[in-house]
Amino acid sequence: MAVYFHKREVVVPGQLLADGRYRASDGTYDTEDGKVYSALVGLAELRGNTVKVVPLEGAYLPKEGDLVIGTITIVAGNNWKVDIGGPYLASLHANNALRRPYSDDISEYMDIGDVIVAEITAFDRRSGPFLSMKGRGLRKLEGGMLLEVSPAKIPRIIGRRGSMINMIKDHLRIQTIVGQNGRIWIKAKDTETLRLAIKAIRTVEEQAHTSKLTDRINNMLEEALSSRQSEAQSMSKEGEVKETAPTSSEEPVEAETPEVPESTSDSADEEGEDSTTEGSDETAEPKEPSEGGTEETAVAEDENQPAEIIDTEEVSEE
Structure with missing residues (x-):
């Protein structure tokens, strides 16, 4: 051996x-x-x-018990014809998908273009595979997107006991269903998470033949999520508005007190006093000598001298 x-x-x-x-x-x-x-x-x-x-590459060959994801292409009587990506169209009878009684028009339940996840119950090369939707998790898929990979890489994408795909799901918190026919249904909370999930799955597909792939994918996802978290924190800090009181470097300027003009009566009194003083002390300026050669000095007498104040007490006593 x-x-x-x-x-x-x-x-x-x-x-x-x-x-x-x-x-x-x-x-x-x-x-x-x-x-x-x-x-x-x-x-x-x-x-x-x-x-x-x-x-490493190859078309999908159906096997009994395979979980597949397909698209309904034909509705005929009580049967749906489903494209599962292989060389054969699969058949799904209404009895294997619906509970009785059901309507004669089965397109009311599933129509052309709907995506389903089903199990292959039998396979005959002459008639093609037969499907069933009576099982846990088998249903019509709503929302999400379909990613097609090489069917030969599906075992590596799933990993031993689901280790690879479960690690991707746990990191990104997404919903996934992996079909043995090379189709993967992904539903994520946002576009960035969806892109990261696709990148991880594509990396596994491209490097399926290498060793320690699970560790590399784990490190890639951790670094990507850490980077996204750092960017989100920096954006939130930039968005915070800090309110501060405005400050002025200039010193306050005191208001100038306007000058109050003196009253007219006070100014009039002062003018009167000045005129009186000037009148009492007024002296005549010397005249130029006359033709006779004698100098005449004229002294101006003040005719408007103030009246003498009489003491009223003395008058009353007399």
């Missing part, structure tokens, strides 16, 4: 993978001498004594 490949090694058609007591599985074939060969280009895996090859 011998194995001729490493874990998740890329192999090509016709490459010897193992011989001895090993059983051939998906993507492989065996010969009478007990040797197992690869039937396609893909990643070789060994689980127990079973050898399988996960294709």
Whole structure:
């Protein structure tokens, strides 16, 4: 017994993978001498004594029990024809989707263009796969968007026991349904989250053949979410309006008190006193000498001298 490949090694058609007591599985074939060969280009895996090859690319081949996402294309009688992305149109009978009694016009429940998630219950290459919607989570999908990837990469996107897709869902808090036929339904709370989910899934699809992919996707999502949180905090700080009281560097200027003009009576009294004083002290200026050569000095007498004040007490006593 011998194995001729490493874990998740890329192999090509016709490459010897193992011989001895090993059983051939998906993507492989065996010969009478007990040797197992690869039937396609893909990643070789060994689980127990079973050898399988996960294709890197390829069309979807329906299998019983697969969960698929499809679009209704035809409504005929009590049947819907559903496009599931493979070489066959799937059939869904009303009895496998509705509770009785139901209307004769089944387009009232699901019509052309509606997207559904269903399970393949049987597959015949001559008639195509048959679907059922009687199961947990099987229903018509509302809202969200469909992302198509290579069906061969679906096992890597799901991860072991759902580890990869559950990690993406937990980080981004989104709703997802992964179909084995290479269609993924995503419903996110906003456009930025949806874009980040698509980026993560596309990265898994492109790097499906590499190791430690789960850790890299986890780090990528944590960095992206941390960056978004920092941007949101900076924007909220910029949006805050701080109210401050206006301050002035100039000193207050005291109002000038207007000068009150003196009363007319006071000014008149002062003028009267001045005129009286000037009249009592007035002296005649010297005249120029006359032709006779004598100088005459004229002294002006004040004819308007004030009257003498009489003491009223003395008058009364007399």
